[in-house]
Amino acid sequence: MDGTAPSQLRALVTPERVHRSVYTDPALFELEMARIWGRAWIYVGHESQVKSPGDFFSTRIGRQPVVMVRHSDGSVRVLYNRCGHRGAMVVAEESGHADAFTCCYHGWRYDTDGRLLSVPLPDGYGDGFDLSDPALGMVPVARAASYRGFVFASLAADGPDLKAFLGHMATSLDDLVDRAPDGAIALDAGMHRYVYRGNWKLQVENVLDSYHVPFSHASTVNRKGEQFSRREGDRTGAKVVAQKKTSDAWKGRRSYVTGPGHGWTSNTALDDGKRSSPSFDAYRKTLADKVGAARADEILTPQYHNSMIYPNISIMGLNMHVRVIKPLAVDLTEVTIYPVRLLGAPDEFNSRNIRLLNVTHSAASFVQTDDLEAFRRAQEGLQSQQSDWVDISRGLGEERPDTKYNAVGELATHEMAVRAQYQAWAEYMGRTG
Ligand code: FES
Numbered sequence: 001m002d003g004t005a006p007s008q009l010r011a012l013v014t015p016e017r018v019h020r021s022v023y024t025d026p027a028l029f030e031l032e033m034a035r036i037w038g039r040a041w042i043y044v045g046h047e048s049q050v051k052s053p054g055d056f057f058s059t060r061i062g063r064q065p066v067v068m069v070r071h072s073d074g075s076v077r078v079l080y081n082r083c084g085h086r087g088a089m090v091v092a093e094e095s096g097h098a099d100a101f102t103c104c105y106h107g108w109r110y111d112t113d114g115r116l117l118s119v120p121l122p123d124g125y126g127d128g129f130d131l132s133d134p135a136l137g138m139v140p141v142a143r144a145a146s147y148r149g150f151v152f153a154s155l156a157a158d159g160p161d162l163k164a165f166l167g168h169m170a171t172s173l174d175d176l177v178d179r180a181p182d183g184a185i186a187l188d189a190g191m192h193r194y195v196y197r198g199n200w201k202l203q204v205e206n207v208l209d210s211y212h213v214p215f216s217h218a219s220t221v222n223r224k225g226e227q228f229s230r231r232e233g234d235r236t237g238a239k240v241v242a243q244k245k246t247s248d249a250w251k252g253r254r255s256y257v258t259g260p261g262h263g264w265t266s267n268t269a270l271d272d273g274k275r276s277s278p279s280f281d282a283y284r285k286t287l288a289d290k291v292g293a294a295r296a297d298e299i300l301t302p303q304y305h306n307s308m309i310y311p312n313i314s315i316m317g318l319n320m321h322v323r324v325i326k327p328l329a330v331d332l333t334e335v336t337i338y339p340v341r342l343l344g345a346p347d348e349f350n351s352r353n354i355r356l357l358n359v360t361h362s363a364a365s366f367v368q369t370d371d372l373e374a375f376r377r378a379q380e381g382l383q384s385q386q387s388d389w390v391d392i393s394r395g396l397g398e399e400r401p402d403t404k405y406n407a408v409g410e411l412a413t414h415e416m417a418v419r420a421q422y423q424a425w426a427e428y429m430g431r432t433g
Pocket residue numbers: 083084085086087088103104105106107108
């Protein structure tokens with residue numbers, strides 16, 4: 001597959017359809033690991049997960065085990081989680097605190113910047129053995145950088161820097177973080193995790209797919225879908241738009257694409273002025289005291305509903321969370337959902353928001369479980385030889401440049417954002433250098 005001609009790979013995606021092998025072929029999945037996950041800036045974790053020197057969080061970039069750790073100088077490092085001796089994964093815990101990392105196999109010890117500190121029984125090595133040889137350490141990944149606490153890394157030494165990669169999407173992170181009265185958030189309130197039997201791109205497509213919402217999530221968003229309120233302080237149930245009929249649903253919502261596969265859906269006409277509860281009102285006051293009433297109003301009218309920074313992180317503004325997508329195999333994907341804690345907001349407000357995610361996005365939730373079932377069925381259906389092609393043509397030709405955002409916009413119920421993701425996919429995959 002590595003030797004497959006770029007033109008053949010690009011031919012798997014056309015303006016209006018995607019070849020089903022893009023979801024089902026293990027060889028293509030291997031190539032994605034190198035050409036997408038080995039090149040793009042991948043979200044690794046949040047600085048709040050490694051608050052103090054020695055705090056670490058282990059994860060994967062594609063299938064490369066890595067550990068994000070705060071070093072003694074206060075900086076956050078991203079290291080390959082691999083022993084410089086005979087290759088064992090050094091850090092087995094998902095998170096914790098360590099003054100140094102010790103490999104369980106033969107006891108090599110590493111500083112939190114990956115430098116090899118000591119090896120047991122050093123006399124056994126010859127004169128040429130040099131503890132300071134970086135190749136014997138836990139090697140830092142090629143590039144790591146952060147934006148407002150969000151740590152990204154790229155396994156490729158070359159390519160655009162993080163700022164250029166994020167482009168306009170940086171404002172989606174701003175949109176979320178600015179809601180915190182202290183101007184910073186923490187992803188330290190636990191998480192929901194599930195693994196579904198489907199390709200990773202099914203979840204990536206889905207976060208910008210407003211077409212499915214009235215149907216997949218009918219029990220939540222239709223007229224009777226008032227099982228719960230989706231935001232702290234909303235008076236009515238889960239309805240986020242006033243629907244006259246299903247086909248009118250979500251009509252005002254736009255989606256936008258920008259950069260390599262990134263995009264977002266605009267916020268719906270949520271009536272922020274009507275949000276009110278003792279906890280929400282206390283939060284609004286705290287925010288207004290910090291930033292002024294006018295700015296607080298602006299912040300509380302978020303611009304983003306869902307955003308997707310391709311290929312692995314999505315922010316949901318409506319009921320705030322950060323979603324991280326990890327491919328495990330061509331037909332197996334892990335999704336982790338982190339509730340957002342707004343620093344400086346009253347504890348009661350934060351804890352209500354966190355609890356709300358149990359209802360919407362836990363493994364036993366009303367919303368996310370609908371999507372997971374759709375992903376599983378999509379993966380099953382794509383095994384069918386009925387057709388080799390998946391249709392993504394909805395709204396093709398109706399894309400319009402949007403100068404306000406320096407992006408391209410379309411009705412969110414159309415499939416422009418999905419098409420943009422596959423154009424990015426073809427671009428990454430068809431590039432050999
Ligand atoms: S493999 Fe890590 S010390 Fe030997």
